Amino acid sequence: MSKLHLLGYHCERCKHDWVPRVQEQEPKVCPKCKSPYWNRPRRVIRETQTEYKTIQDKFIPLDSFKQDFPYEFIGRSLIVHADCFQWLKHIPENTLHAIVTDPPYGVKEYEPEQITKRKNGNGGIWRIPPSFDGSVRAPLPRFTALNDKERAILTRVFQEWGKLALKALRPGGHVLIASNAFLSQLVFSALVNSGLEFRGEIIRLVRTFRGGDRPKNAEAEFPDISSMPRSCYEPWGIFRKPLPHNLTISQCLRKYGTGGLRRPNREQPFADVIFSERTPQLEREIADHPSLKPQSFMRQLVHAVLPLGVGIIADPFMGAGSTVAAAQAMSLQCIGVERHLEYYEQSRVAIPKLARLHIANLIEQEIEQLTLQL
Ligand SMILES: C[S@@+](CC[C@H](N)C(=O)[O-])C[C@H]1O[C@@H](n2cnc3c(N)ncnc32)[C@H](O)[C@@H]1O
Numbered sequence: 164m165s166k167l168h169l170l171g172y173h174c175e176r177c178k179h180d181w182v183p184r185v186q187e188q189e190p191k192v193c194p195k196c197k198s199p200y201w202n203r204p205r206r207v208i209r210e211t212q213t214e215y216k217t218i219q220d221k222f223i224p225l226d227s228f229k230q231d232f233p234y235e236f237i238g239r240s241l242i243v244h245a246d247c248f249q250w251l252k253h254i255p256e257n258t259l260h261a262i263v264t265d266p267p268y269g270v271k272e273y274e275p276e277q278i279t280k281r282k283n284g285n286g287g288i289w290r291i292p293p294s295f296d297g298s299v300r301a302p303l304p305r306f307t308a309l310n311d312k313e314r315a316i317l318t319r320v321f322q323e324w325g326k327l328a329l330k331a332l333r334p335g336g337h338v339l340i341a342s343n344a345f346l347s348q349l350v351f352s353a354l355v356n357s358g359l360e361f362r363g364e365i366i367r368l369v370r371t372f373r374g375g376d377r378p379k380n381a382e383a384e385f386p387d388i389s390s391m392p393r394s395c396y397e398p399w400g401i402f403r404k405p406l407p408h409n410l411t412i413s414q415c416l417r418k419y420g421t422g423g424l425r426r427p428n429r430e431q432p433f434a435d436v437i438f439s440e441r442t443p444q445l446e447r448e449i450a451d452h453p454s455l456k457p458q459s460f461m462r463q464l465v466h467a468v469l470p471l472g473v474g475i476i477a478d479p480f481m482g483a484g485s486t487v488a489a490a491q492a493m494s495l496q497c498i499g500v501e502r503h504l505e506y507y508e509q510s511r512v513a514i515p516k517l518a519r520l521h522i523a524n525l526i527e528q529e530i531e532q533l534t535l536q537l
Contacts, residue, residue: 174201198523221473228254228475228498233507237514240487240497244507247479247500251327259331259498260421260474263464263486265341265456266324268350275503309346317346318353324479325357329404331477335415335422337468338402339365341456345391347398354402365399367460369439399464401435416470423470433467446520450483450513452506459522461489469495484510488517 171182177196193201225241230253232245243250309317328338338359342350347364355361375393378385406415406422415422424433442457465476465486474496478486481499483506490497491514499514501507 172201174198175204176201196521196523223473223475223496225475225496225498228258230254235511237487237511238491238518239494240491240499240514242481242484242487242499242501242507242510242514244502244504245500246502248324248327250500251324251331251479254331256330257333258475259336259477260333260419261336261468261476262328262332262338262340262479263461263468263476263497264339264478264480265454265482265486266321266350266480268341268343268346314349318349321350321353322357325354325359325402328479329358332404333419333421333474334404334410335406335412335419336404337362337421337424338400338404339464339468340400340402342398342400344394344396344398347400351400354400358405359402360405362401362403363435364401365464366436367397367399367439368395368436369397369441370395371397371441397439420469420471420474424467425470425472427463427466437463446485446517449516450485450509452483452509452513455483456485458485458489458492458517458520461485462493462522465490465495465497466493481510482506484514485517488514491515491518492520492522 171180172190173180174193174196176198177193179193179195181194183190190201192199222239225236228241229243230245230250232243232250234241234243332338338354340350340354351361371394374391375389376382376391377388378390403422406412410418412422426432437460439460440457442455446458447455468476472495476486476490476495476497477500478484478497479500481487481501484499484501487497487499487510499510501510
């Protein structure tokens with residue numbers, strides 16, 4: 164009897180052993196956990212895990228945040244069916260550690276009559292983009308359609324919202340708020356006027372909105388011109404409730420658990436450019452919301468906004484719940500608030516499913532990608 168020696172591999176991430184069909188090439192990913200880093204042991208994240216665990220075991224009861232609105236607890240999180248202006252007005256002051264939210268960019272697109280118009284596919288701010296390849300595209304809101312009066316309303320609404328957020332946040336609490344390149348200057352200025360401190364922007368590199376088109380009805384005459392740049396990023400404003408006078412960041416961290424942004428690991432700071440993706444089909448099948456954000460991106464944000472890994476994150480414009488699901492997946496606590504009943508109901512089902520999705524080695528992958536590109 165002769166012995167056969169087979170070359171096998173061992174995944175450093177999920178500990179899976181396997182013998183490849185083709186022996187010559189080193190595998191690109193682990194066939195079980197799909198990690199491209201299967202041949203490298205996990206680094207810093209493991210080092211700090213015990214620390215995270217003890218902090219994350221601190222669970223904050225959320226009962227005082229449901230007020231008299233319809234609500235449901237989902238794992239460690241709470242979802243509330245309410246208008247967030249009303250909700251923010253009534254919750255206890257200085258209690259939220261952070262806000263991560265994706266509001267209606269132009270205020271108007273999620274008004275009940277606009278949601279109905281979108282559903283019926285007739286007019287309003289939602290337009291069907293022209294089809295280039297025969298496939299039907301989802302309607303996108305057309306923000307260039309906002310007139311001066313609507314822009315003034317947008318400024319007023321975000322200023323009012325900022326004041327309410329300021330009251331609800333703990334000192335040093337961060338707000339990460341999605342916008343778009345066309346409207347961010349209005350929204351961000353309004354938030355600064357409300358008293359929040361502007362701390363920069365996160366650039367989510369992704370192509371969602373279009374732009375880049377030639378002048379309408381004169382495409383042939385001006386073939387070399389675009390009326391606006393092709394949009395290749397989504398700006399997220401970074402704001403903070405000002406620290407009390409004379410308080411340093413370290414004192415704020417000790418006293419309120421806020422003030423800084425959590426690093427993905429000890430070696431790397433949280434970076435303000437994030438390579439992202441469109442929301443994957445799988446996630447869109449779970450939640451059919453027009454503005455669903457991808458878990459791969461949202462999980463990085465919720466991780467960053469709780470510097471000590473403990474506290475309450477709120478998403479006052481919850482939609483189908485991608486922020487709450489991301490928090491849930493990272494064992495953090497979040498409160499989602501949604502005004503539209505259909506989306507609220509959608510979130511009840513979608514959050515546990517989105518939270519269960521495995522996003523492979525998310526933070527490490529992101530950092531390696533960023534390091535390679537810089
Ligand atoms: C851009 S979407 C957020 C989608 C979310 N990022 C997701 O992944 O599902 C904004 C949401 O805010 C909701 N909304 C608009 N005004 C609101 C208000 N005053 N209070 C609570 N929710 C509101 C809309 O119904 C919409 O679902």
